[in-house]
Amino acid sequence: MTDLLLYNTLSRNKENFKPINPPNVGLYVCGPTVYGDPHLGHARPAITFDILFRYLKYSGYKVRYVRNITDVGHLENDADSGEDKIGKKARLEQLEPMEIVQYYTERYHESMRMLNVLSPSIEPRASGHIIEQIKLIEDILKNGFAYEVNGSVYFDVEKYNKKHHYGKLSGRVLEDLLANTRDLEGQDEKKNSFDFALWKKASPEHIMHWPSPWSEGFPGWHLECSAMSAKYLGDEFDIHGGGMDLQFPHHECEIAQSTAANGKESVHFWVHNNMITINGQKMGKSLGNFITLEEFFTGNHKLLTQAYSPMTVRFFILQAHYRSTVDFSNEALQSAEKGMQRLLAAVKTIEKIKASENSSVDIAGLEEKCRKAMNDDLNTPILMAHLFEGVRIINCISENKETIDKENLKKLKTLFNVYVFEILGLKEEKENSNNDTLVPGLVNMLLETRIKLKAMKDYQSADQIRDELQKIGFIIKDKKDGFDWEFSGK
RNA sequence: GGUCUCUUGGCCGAGUGGCUAGGCAUCGGUCUGCAAAACCGGGUACGGCGGUUCGAAUCCGCCAGAGACCUCCA
Numbered sequence: 001m002t003d004l005l006l007y008n009t010l011s012r013n014k015e016n017f018k019p020i021n022p023p024n025v026g027l028y029v030c031g032p033t034v035y036g037d038p039h040l041g042h043a044r045p046a047i048t049f050d051i052l053f054r055y056l057k058y059s060g061y062k063v064r065y066v067r068n069i070t071d072v073g074h075l076e077n078d079a080d081s082g083e084d085k086i087g088k089k090a091r092l093e094q095l096e097p098m099e100i101v102q103y104y105t106e107r108y109h110e111s112m113r114m115l116n117v118l119s120p121s122i123e124p125r126a127s128g129h130i131i132e133q134i135k136l137i138e139d140i141l142k143n144g145f146a147y148e149v150n151g152s153v154y155f156d157v158e159k160y161n162k163k164h165h166y167g168k169l170s171g172r173v174l175e176d177l178l179a180n181t182r183d184l185e186g187q188d189e190k191k192n193s194f195d196f197a198l199w200k201k202a203s204p205e206h207i208m209h210w211p212s213p214w215s216e217g218f219p220g221w222h223l224e225c226s227a228m229s230a231k232y233l234g235d236e237f238d239i240h241g242g243g244m245d246l247q248f249p250h251h252e253c254e255i256a257q258s259t260a261a262n263g264k265e266s267v268h269f270w271v272h273n274n275m276i277t278i279n280g281q282k283m284g285k286s287l288g289n290f291i292t293l294e295e296f297f298t299g300n301h302k303l304l305t306q307a308y309s310p311m312t313v314r315f316f317i318l319q320a321h322y323r324s325t326v327d328f329s330n331e332a333l334q335s336a337e338k339g340m341q342r343l344l345a346a347v348k349t350i351e352k353i354k355a356s357e358n359s360s361v362d363i364a365g366l367e368e369k370c371r372k373a374m375n376d377d378l379n380t381p382i383l384m385a386h387l388f389e390g391v392r393i394i395n396c397i398s399e400n401k402e403t404i405d406k407e408n409l410k411k412l413k414t415l416f417n418v419y420v421f422e423i424l425g426l427k428e429e430k431e432n433s434n435n436d437t438l439v440p441g442l443v444n445m446l447l448e449t450r451i452k453l454k455a456m457k458d459y460q461s462a463d464q465i466r467d468e469l470q471k472i473g474f475i476i477k478d479k480k481d482g483f484d485w486e487f488s489g490k
Numbered sequence: 491g492g493u494c495u496c497u498u499g500g501c502c503g504a505g506u507g508g509c510u511a512g513g514c515a516u517c518g519g520u521c522u523g524c525a526a527a528a529c530c531g532g533g534u535a536c537g538g539c540g541g542u543u544c545g546a547a548u549c550c551g552c553c554a555g556a557g558a559c560c561u562c563c564a
Contacts, residue, residue, distance in 0.1 A: 243564030335514030385512035
């Protein structure tokens with residue numbers, strides 16, 4: 001359907017993407033742990049895989065996109081004394097854990113909606129799949145790759161590694177892991193420090209727990225993704241995505257779990273997005289240097305000199321390739337904002353273009369370039385460079401420096417609709433409220449009057465009209481044969 | 491300490507063994523009553539030192555700097 005090349009972390013190479021059962025594609029992405037407000041870091045994978053989702057659909061695939069909500073807290077560290085993340089937050093705020101989950105899930109959804117991130121096909125919750133996770137543990141136990149100690153179940157990494165390759169995704173070597181593991185409390189239950197929990201017996205103060213064959217407890221950190229991806233996409237599926245920081249140990253453990261349970265690997269393509277940095281350092285919860293999405297949208301943060309709209313944030317993220325880090329700065333955001341406005345202004349200009357008999361521009365060639373950019377591992381920065389070439393073409397035609405015929409004009413319109421809106425997922429943000437006809441009517445009337453004043457050389461009055469309109473946020477552009485205007489929204 | 495990655499012009503950010511990435515900013519020009527917008531054009535690069543090559547920012551080595559993972563993290 002396409003010649004899409006996708007970088008596979010497993011092979012560290014771009015590979016030709018071929019689904020297992022075309023035209024169907026199974027895509028699983030690690031979603032958020034809902035215990036805090038979504039920040040810029042959450043926007044990166046959401047947007048990255050939104051682009052993949054959109055592009056696959058545009059390419060004719062039938063995609064089932066599963067993105068989980070982690071609402072069963074994970075341990076805070078690799079120790080028995082570790083506390084459930086969500087449980088901790090709940091106690092601090094004197095709320096039921098599920099109240100926290102509900103609240104932050106909604107916050108996440110709201111931010112994603114504003115960023116124009118499409119909803120996944122299925123958004124399963126870990127807490128709703130305890131039975132599936134227990135079943136998976138039983139399978140792993142049955143195959144001999146796990147052991148039970150005092151009501152907890154651990155994955156036997158050493159034994160697994162004898163038959164399979166633990167570390168194949170992240171490039172780890174088991175001996176190195178052993179040599180470099182820190183001494184942490186409560187490791188004594190495990191045979192080896194690198195073994196990981198599949199089921200943990202809950203301590204009395206642990207709020208979130210479920211019954212199981214081994215103890216009243218909760219599932220291990222990596223289990224939910226293995227269980228839920230298998231449930232909705234099958235034991236073997238096409239693409240698993242997530243942030244680069246999840247490569248190890250999370251995704252490595254997922255591979256081990258699925259392989260241990262089914263005897264075969266489940267994921268064909270592992271796709272990882274890079275991090276967003278701030279002053280060259282990873283923006284992250286644990287570093288306390290994150291900026292929430294709401295703070296971006298309102299400008300209410302000490303590092304922000306202004307508010308940035310959701311589409312500006314989206315455009316900013318897409319200006320970098322998903323496998324590169326992207327460094328946050330006000331300057332970068334502002335240039336993204338201006339660039340995007342220019343792009344969207346050109347889209348509007350297309351509607352005003354009139355076709356000629358002949359065409360001096362090559363739209364088919366431009367379309368080809370755009371397609372190639374996306375096929376080359378979703379290279380959105382290159383795609384955007386080509387779209388700006390299109391912007392130049394549109395503006396030239398508009399100024400009669402180039403001409404376009406009817407057929408090419410149609411192609412041009414389709415090109416921009418497809419790539420700007422359908423694939424990049426940008427959208428017009430201007431709020432026209434319910435004054436869709438009233439305001440333009442009034443503005444047009446004022447500007448018609450201004451033309452007459454200009455013709456009478458009453459420039460003082462003409463300028464007054466323009467100045468007043470500009471004051472309330474209109475951008476006035478005089479043309480040879482009239483005028484043009486838009487509302488800046490500020 | 492182990493594993494790995496990165497270092498591009500004022501800022502952001504692509505890319506390739508020889509051919510303009512692009513955006514923002516800046517400068518010059520066209521247009522305009524003046525602006526704005528738009529368009530055209532110009533300047534500014536490939537961390538340092540060696541090596542391979544007819545030719546390297548692109549391949550190799552060394553050095554310097556930055557970062558990621560090894561612990562929950564997108």
